[in-house]
Amino acid sequence: MTLHSSVNYKCSYCGTSFVPMPVLSECPKCSLKSSVVFDNFIEDSVKSSLYNLETRGSFLPPAWGFITIGDRYYWFAFEFLSFVSSSAKIGEKELLNLDISENIAQKLTSKFLNTHDIGGIGLFANALESYLVSLLYSLKDGRIKNKTEVIEKLSDSRDIEGDPNKITYFNLGNAYFLNGDKSSALNEYEILKKLNINLANQLLDLINN
């Protein structure tokens, strides 16, 4: 057996199926902001991936059915984790011990999205990118246990890389906010505003809601 997702969501304006998550809650087709956000979706994706690994020795299950839109994302998660393992030339189980930087996570995600056929759901590239990067971060212990740790990790990658991806600022702002530090979250918003106004506004929405 496999662990499926119960998440089914359709944009109330254009009817597109997608999964609104904290990292990206806009409809990939019409950009309408979703009224629902599936906070545990990444955590649940990790659980399903780890379940496959435990029971079958691989993130990829021998068979998979697309029951919900969430299952479609899960399938990308399985393929992606398997792809990352082979890119890093390690066994899939070893991936759990690997410390992957934001920069590397980003590169691997782009490579995966470029080399994999996302065909009819090309619109979802941005949503999938945020999803897959977050997935790599959450993999190690099955969920993000310590928000302070996440903040430290994100801050480190921002300082080291010099020119980090806009998602880093978004995630960091969000992590600060979740940790109760609204003023640091707003600082990240100010930086992000100059890089990507759309993402910056999404961050501000999270902070103000």
Ligand SMILES: [Zn+2]
């Ligand atoms: Zn829509």
